[in-house]
Amino acid sequence: MKKVLKVISNLITGILIAGLLTYIAVMRFFPEQLKERLGYQTFVILTDSMEPTIPVDSLVVVRNLGDEEEIKENEIISFRVDRLGDDVIFTHYFKKKEIDETGKERYYTIAENAERYDDYVTYREDILGTYQFHIPYAGKLVRFLQSPFALLELGLICIFLIIYHILWNKFDNEEKLLVEIAETGNVIDSGLDKAPPETESVCVIPKEEPSSSIMEAEETAAVDATAEEAEELCAKPEMVNGQPEISGKVLFGYRMAPSSGAFESGSAGFSLTVDVDGTMRYEAYAGGKGREAVRDSRLSGRSLKKLKKIMKDSQLVIRNLPETLDNGFSIGRGSFFIFRGRMVTAWNIRHNNLKKMKAKDYTYYKKYKKNMKHENDVLELFKKIRNVLREEGIKINLDSAEIKAGK
Incomplete structure (x- = not known):
């Protein structure tokens, strides 16, 4: 049906443009002939x-x-x-x-x-x-x-219509992709009541800090880690990248952890997961002690429905996210996101103003432009989820989580 409407829209647009061009040409160059003929x-x-x-x-x-x-x-x-x-x-x-x-x-x-x-x-x-x-x-x-400006104005209108149809085709292709995802179950299953495939954890080895001025100015609350320490960390199955075990039914998950050891406060981070059936688990970690606190609860049906809708509406965004966001950091605060079974790892993730970054540090902007856009997508999705959880009395941000008593 949409394909038929698209053909009709293109046909009407073509007829209107052709009619306007013909009218202008005839009225400008053959007015007397038109009068006598009609x-x-x-x-x-x-x-x-x-x-x-x-x-x-x-x-x-x-x-x-x-x-x-x-x-x-x-x-x-x-x-x-x-x-x-x-x-x-x-x-x-x-x-x-x-x-x-x-x-x-x-x-x-x-x-x-x-x-x-x-x-x-x-x-x-x-x-x-x-x-x-x-x-x-x-x-x-x-x-x-x-x-005298009619032809110029009409030309601009034609350019606008061409751009409009290019964008129309782009959105149409994206819609076809969504249909393909829904039919094949590729990457993200559109049926949110089903469990997604399990995702393998990714271990990130710290790499040398870039020499960019913005990197030198960045302050982190984490303890520095060497490559050897990170390899040792990755060797521990219960703390691969500081991530907890991931259930195949996880709808949303977030784990915050240092690159190695613990933060100066002694905390080794926390994790919060929400399964597709609404089961929610919060875990806190202490350096050298493992799990320090565990709390299980259940999300309300209304909030669970909102989370599923967010995931469904964001399928294309999630599908295009890389497994690891590379912004030049490999130590500091690790953020491990799970969006409908897809894991995304980031270090010291933050919202980026691309325009300001381009003016401030063009070298960094040129190298990490694509990554900065991905970071903004992740944080925008995280913000939507955070707002839903807040209605349940759960206050979560990148650094901490606070759960209302009784949850």
Whole structure:
């Protein structure tokens, strides 16, 4: 159905553009031939002399007057007037005709609600035709199309329409991709009541800090770790990248942990997971002690429904996220996200203002531009989820989590 609507939309757009171009060309270059061929003419009403019968800016359609055709009294006619040397078209009522001192028939015309006849002398050869009907305010469009800038403006409109159809095709392709995902279950299953496939954990080995000025200015609350320490950390199955065990039914999960050991406060981070059935688990970790606190609870049906909708609406965003976000850091605060079974690892993730970063440190911007966009996508998704959890009395951010008593 949408494909049919798209074809119809393209057809109508093409006809309108072709019609406008044809009208402009014919009216500009072949006005007399058009008048003779059709037997009708159009004029734009520029004054209020015929209001309220014919409003200002109306487009009047006039039928050409035959050689022997008689004009009836009070019939509206369009006629040519010499006004201070300019050839002007008037559209007024015809009242009567008389033989003047030259021996020719003079036609007397009058405006709407006027008390006396027009001062202009009008003869038979000045009359262009009789009024048939008018289209209110269509004269504005005609005047625009007859202006010198019409072709330029129409060209801009065509460019806009081309861009519109390019974007339409892009969104159409994205919609097809969503359908494909829903049908094949690829990456993210659109049926949120089913468990997603398990995702393998990714261990990130610290790498050398970039020399960018922004990296040098960054402060972290974490204890520094060497590559050897990170390898040792990755060797521990219960704390691979500091991540807890991941259930195949996890709808959303977040784990915050240091790159090695513990933060200066002694904390080794926390984790919060929400399964597709609403089961929620919060775990806190202490350096060298493992799990320090565990709390299980259940999300309300309304909040669970909201989370599922967020995941469903964000399928394309989640699908395009890499497993590891590389912003030049590999130590500090580790953030491990699970969005509908897909894990994303990040170090010292933050919201990025790309425009300001480009001006401040172009080298960093050029190298990590794509990653900064991914970080913004992750944080925007995390924010939506956080707002839903807040309704349940759960306050979570990148550094901490606070759960209301009784949850």
